[in-house]
Amino acid sequence: MINVLLAEDQAMVREALAALLGLEEDIRVVAQVARGDEVLEAIRTSGADVALLDIEMPGQDGLAAAAELRRAVPGCRIVMLTTFGRPGYLRRAMELGADAFLVKDAPAAQLADAVRRVLRGERVIDPTLAATALSVGADPLTERERDVLRAAADGSTVSEIASRLHLSEGTVRNHLSSCIGKTHARNRADAVRIAHENGWL
Amino acid sequence: MINVLLAEDQAMVREALAALLGLEEDIRVVAQVARGDEVLEAIRTSGADVALLDIEMPGQDGLAAAAELRRAVPGCRIVMLTTFGRPGYLRRAMELGADAFLVKDAPAAQLADAVRRVLRGERVIDPTLAATALSVGADPLTERERDVLRAAADGSTVSEIASRLHLSEGTVRNHLSSCIGKTHARNRADAVRIAHENGWL
DNA sequence: TGACATCCATGACATCTGTCATGGCGCGAT
DNA sequence: ATCGCGCCATGACAGATGTCATGGATGTCA
Structure with a gap:
């Protein structure tokens, strides 16, 4: 059984994603939070194996939460899930050590799939998005x-x-x-x- | 049994919402579209009783789709579902004759609830949002x-x-x-x- | 230590922007 | 038919913006 934490600020979307994951036999949503700064504590008390993090969130964004989580609980897998496939988001997520990067445009089946694959040690990235991220280049601003x-x-x-x-x-x-x-x-x-x-x- | 059409461009969110509604015993998602300009045809072929429309969509936005739908299929109930509780959206939706206006921030239970209520002839609007929409006033621009x-x-x-x-x-x-x-x-x-x-x- | 990048600052300049007064045209309402 | 309003346009003006050259203060890296 895979234990998942879901971090997403829009309640309806969050609960809908929970319903979606709930359809999978081997996945269980053990914690839900609506703010980035509640992720770490929820992971600790729930002992989830995988954290599913939205990026746009109040308190602390999903990228900052991922960084914090990577330091404090290195064994926990991190899946970023975002509305916007902004190249800079992907780049920062990868530099932070996220295991997967999904956009909400993708078919629903990819979600459960990504959760299973990161747990097997794979990294999951949309190849199209990866290509644009590489072609756009890094942030040139100081x-x-x-x-x-x-x-x-x-x-x-x-x-x-x-x-x-x-x-x-x-x-x-x-x-x-x-x-x-x-x-x-x-x-x-x-x-x-x-x-x-x-x-x- | 209530037949629902779901219009939302982000596949993962759309299918997650479908999963959520699928948990309700009296509701069935009979059609899904990702574009505003596909709503009318899908309503006609599926014969759905309620259309759940996102606003930000390619092709034609949800408000335009609602207007078209209201004219062509007056009996079909319309529930607007949007990420952004922008006052102007609510106002335009109401002027167009939408039956409900929900934001994705709201708890998931409100979705099925709204679907049932509009079918009983009620109109469903977040009172807080209605208040701000009224206080902001109408669009002053020509x-x-x-x-x-x-x-x-x-x-x-x-x-x-x-x-x-x-x-x-x-x-x-x-x-x-x-x-x-x-x-x-x-x-x-x-x-x-x-x-x-x-x-x- | 020197080369280099970043950050901060100044002053000067051309250009862009926002404002205002003014006026013509068309349209719908009184 | 006159009024008000939206729309389009012009010209003029002040102020904001974007560019550039220049220079000092730091901090980093080879």
Whole structure:
């Protein structure tokens, strides 16, 4: 019997996935959480063999939860399950040591399949997604540039970003300019969109 | 026995929801589609009593599918099911004559419950969401302003938008300016964000 | 230690953006 | 038929934005 933890913030989706996995004879959902920062404790108390982690979650995102889990409970298998097949997500998940990376677009049968395979020591990745992730390349932004771009994502002005990050306006403009250059964007908003789509923010 | 059609583009979520509804003794999922423009035909061939429609879908969005369905098959009940509880979505769904509006954040039990209730002629809406939808108010943008703002959403420049919509640059700037004013935004990107969050785009 | 990258900052410049006043056109409502 | 409104356009202006050259302060790596 495979014991699975399910971490997904949308209750209806989470319980639906639990129902789906419940149809499998050899799989049992032993814990469900809705927040990234509840994963570790739930794994410890439930003793699950596999953690199924969504990425977009409150508290702590699924990638951070995976990193924490990898350190604290190295034996636990990690399956990332996300709506968005952003290349940067896949890359970060792999660097963190996740065992599988699934998108919710994929057929339902792949879920139980992936759970079984990671338990046998295999790694499961959508080959198409892997290809695009490799072709897109790694995040070209520096940490500071990412900070500034994130701060610009909601439509803030330069002066607002500057005061929020305790920088001068000129510095903010310089960072944004290099973000625009590195992402081959036309302007700030475009750079935000591109970085977002690639999973760099 | 209640016959349900399920329209949702993410295969894994769709099949998981089907598994969830399959646990109910009085409900049967008789059709599944992944695109909005396949809803009507599937309803006709399956003869489903209730259509469960996601909003974000390729081909045609769930709201457009609901409108089409309401006209062509007035007897069919419509339940909107969406990730995002955007006020504008709820408002448009109600104006279109949807019978229920659920968010995927809600507990799974509400899904089957809503299906049964709409079939008894009730309308099902999350009261919290209804309150915010009413407090936010209706979309203040004109059709043309919406067009321009949509065209600006991906970070396009004024000249690009102008040529795409066959307008002069000055007109584009004027429309954008009034979008910014009406949404109480700080600039274009902010206006895009606000309109998006409210479900106006 | 030197080479190098990152981060921060300044100032100057061209361009883009947002605002405003103004006016014409078409349409539906009073 | 006049009014209001949406739509399109122009021109002008201030302010925001993006680019560039330049330079100092750090920290890392060979």
